[in-house]
Amino acid sequence: MSYQFIDTPEQKKKLDKVFVELKGVPGSLMKAMQKAQDIYGYLPIEIMQRIATACNVPVEEVYGIATFYAQFNIEPMGKYKVGICLGTACYVKGSGVILDKIKERLHIEPGHTTEDMKFTLEATRCIGCCGLAPVMTINGEVHGNLKPEDLDTIFAKYGA
Amino acid sequence: MKQVNVKINGIPVTVDAGTRILDAAKKAGVNIPTLCYLKDVTNEGSCRMCVVEVAGAKNLVTSCFATVREGMEVFTNTPKVIASRKTTLELILSNHDQKCLSCVRSTNCELQKLALEYGCDSYKYQGEKNSYPIQDKNPYLIRDNNKCILCRRCVAVCNKVQSVNAIGANNRGFKTEIGSVFGHDLADTGCVACGQCIKACPVGALYEKDDTDQVMKAILDPEKFVIVGTAPAVRVGVGEEFGYPIGTDVEGKMVTALRRLGFDKVFDVNMTADLTIMEEGTELLERLNDPNAKLPMLTSCSPGWINFIETFYPDLLGNLSSCKSPQQMFGAVMKTYYAEKMGIDPAKMVVVTVMPCTAKKTEVIRDHQNASGYPDVDITITTREFARLLRRQSIDLRNLEDGMFDDPLGQSSSAGHLFCATGGVMEAALRTVASIVNGKNLEKLDFKGVRGMDGIKEATVNLNDGRKIRVAVAHSLSNARKLMDQIRAGKSKYQFIEIMACPGGCINGGGQPIVPSQVLNNVDVRALRAKAVYDRDKKAAIRQSHENPVMKVLYDEYFGKPNSHKAHKILHTEYKPQNKL
Numbered sequence: 001m002s003y004q005f006i007d008t009p010e011q012k013k014k015l016d017k018v019f020v021e022l023k024g025v026p027g028s029l030m031k032a033m034q035k036a037q038d039i040y041g042y043l044p045i046e047i048m049q050r051i052a053t054a055c056n057v058p059v060e061e062v063y064g065i066a067t068f069y070a071q072f073n074i075e076p077m078g079k080y081k082v083g084i085c086l087g088t089a090c091y092v093k094g095s096g097v098i099l100d101k102i103k104e105r106l107h108i109e110p111g112h113t114t115e116d117m118k119f120t121l122e123a124t125r126c127i128g129c130c131g132l133a134p135v136m137t138i139n140g141e142v143h144g145n146l147k148p149e150d151l152d153t154i155f156a157k158y159g160a
Numbered sequence: 161m162k163q164v165n166v167k168i169n170g171i172p173v174t175v176d177a178g179t180r181i182l183d184a185a186k187k188a189g190v191n192i193p194t195l196c197y198l199k200d201v202t203n204e205g206s207c208r209m210c211v212v213e214v215a216g217a218k219n220l221v222t223s224c225f226a227t228v229r230e231g232m233e234v235f236t237n238t239p240k241v242i243a244s245r246k247t248t249l250e251l252i253l254s255n256h257d258q259k260c261l262s263c264v265r266s267t268n269c270e271l272q273k274l275a276l277e278y279g280c281d282s283y284k285y286q287g288e289k290n291s292y293p294i295q296d297k298n299p300y301l302i303r304d305n306n307k308c309i310l311c312r313r314c315v316a317v318c319n320k321v322q323s324v325n326a327i328g329a330n331n332r333g334f335k336t337e338i339g340s341v342f343g344h345d346l347a348d349t350g351c352v353a354c355g356q357c358i359k360a361c362p363v364g365a366l367y368e369k370d371d372t373d374q375v376m377k378a379i380l381d382p383e384k385f386v387i388v389g390t391a392p393a394v395r396v397g398v399g400e401e402f403g404y405p406i407g408t409d410v411e412g413k414m415v416t417a418l419r420r421l422g423f424d425k426v427f428d429v430n431m432t433a434d435l436t437i438m439e440e441g442t443e444l445l446e447r448l449n450d451p452n453a454k455l456p457m458l459t460s461c462s463p464g465w466i467n468f469i470e471t472f473y474p475d476l477l478g479n480l481s482s483c484k485s486p487q488q489m490f491g492a493v494m495k496t497y498y499a500e501k502m503g504i505d506p507a508k509m510v511v512v513t514v515m516p517c518t519a520k521k522t523e524v525i526r527d528h529q530n531a532s533g534y535p536d537v538d539i540t541i542t543t544r545e546f547a548r549l550l551r552r553q554s555i556d557l558r559n560l561e562d563g564m565f566d567d568p569l570g571q572s573s574s575a576g577h578l579f580c581a582t583g584g585v586m587e588a589a590l591r592t593v594a595s596i597v598n599g600k601n602l603e604k605l606d607f608k609g610v611r612g613m614d615g616i617k618e619a620t621v622n623l624n625d626g627r628k629i630r631v632a633v634a635h636s637l638s639n640a641r642k643l644m645d646q647i648r649a650g651k652s653k654y655q656f657i658e659i660m661a662c663p664g665g666c667i668n669g670g671g672q673p674i675v676p677s678q679v680l681n682n683v684d685v686r687a688l689r690a691k692a693v694y695d696r697d698k699k700a701a702i703r704q705s706h707e708n709p710v711m712k713v714l715y716d717e718y719f720g721k722p723n724s725h726k727a728h729k730i731l732h733t734e735y736k737p738q739n740k741l
Contacts, residue, residue: 045341045342045741048341049741058319058325058328059325059341059741060325060326060327060328060340060341060349061325061328062341063328063330063341063342064328064329064330067330067331067332068330068331068332069332074342
């Protein structure tokens, strides 16, 4: 799937400012990546290249770090972030089946975003609501005691 | 340096403080297996093959990483150690495709060898396996990550030795994969096609694009006149594929083997290395005499280096000699001068080269490399592909009598032969330039200051007319980078610089026979192969390019004089910046 990267003049200015602040600061690569993600929401190749140039490291190094840490997104995030908990309690209570159902519904794998940019699917670790297992969050709103047949009603609320 | 006393399997040995356990063991005559360790390149300690027991230590210790201390007692072959290595190997195999029968590295694979030695059960751990598409969207190299063991030797060579940084480890944990940014093919990255990663790979995850079928197709086509030319480095490398010791010169047998394959003519690219010297030497003298010329002049015969400068230093392209490489001059001469002389239509001519090089596969398809209107060189194969072709045709190099290159273009000087070792182009050029500058022969032809395996070598050379020039030689692109940064900063003190992309030069090119790390870690393969080159030079009758009688014929009958209009049209080329990720 490919997404078009849009860079507004304001965003560009903000990132340039970050580079100025971090210039010459040792070990500032991670910081630059975090700030860039704050500005753009994710790290497309165009931004990785700018970070690489600014921090004087190969772009492959930036990419290696971005794909190593879960905190970095290399694809744009959808309007709604769907997190399905695969922690032990939720998994035992059937969250794996629910994840499969959501994958079928949205036609994406965890870590990806639907082409209409509406949903980003994430399989998460335990989010601490084991009493409500299995749970799913959509933009922070918790849906607990889930059964596969609940999904139609829930997703209808978000227009899918 | 402070010395420490240690015992390896009970054998006492004294070594410098700071020595790795692995090297201390070597001194005690004890061999420790390794997979990820590559001397002077990487010791990540990631593969866990070199683990040993150290008295008093709770856990096993990686001997490629840990250093000795006074009184240390090391045991390299205890049941605990053997069991650990075996499990490590079986776990590697559990995520390996194990298609050994059809693997290009079978019988020359470090993983296969160790798995056999340790009596591994290749299916002991059955579970999830990664499945990756084969990456082959470039003309020179294939990456098959289904065979990759994540040792990162290729990454270390690409980043540290070549400073190219085209590949790295991406993703995490079980999904860790070696590749390029956003999964792009190497062709989109700054990869220069040097092929050093292939030679670093312990398994069959990296290998060259095989063009041997194309060669046989051309040979078997009765309509085609098929000419082969061999690079200088091939004759000091290919013997290794047939059991000769490293550094054996098998030129005569190689020529016979090529003839038996069915080529119509067997020529030597050493001849066009001489021609390169005539052109490049003249170009250097012209630049030295022109106050506006760009200096230092940079050599242009290494295609990996050309890819590098076009990608990373496009602002310095004006410093690059406009001469085509000897390979391309070879094809150009064949399809123009030789085709005319023999009355052969260049359209029906197929020029094949055997090269120690994977980057040559990018060079043959470059722009401005078609002097006759057809590609100067049609097919180029590496030394390894050549050996593969011989085996497939049941030609055993060891049983062949010596042959001679064909007349009349088969003759060359030993200066041309030097092209395959770092410093060799420089030495060949200096021999000719210093002589032709005023027509007087040099008293001493050896320029020992530019020989050897130091990363950057420099010398001040007296031209025969009283002028002095400062020259430098670099091999490995990380060393080239240092000299280029000097030029960019306006601080270069040289007039002439030779660059070869590969460490040691073409003798250690990306297309040369693969030497396992257990050998690489103990001997300098580059020096052994280079010795065979300089030995031939010592004994040669003709040691200067301009004394090669073929040069007189080519210039008298065809090109007029070096750097003439016609020579420029046929033997020179152009460069342009490469815009890569």
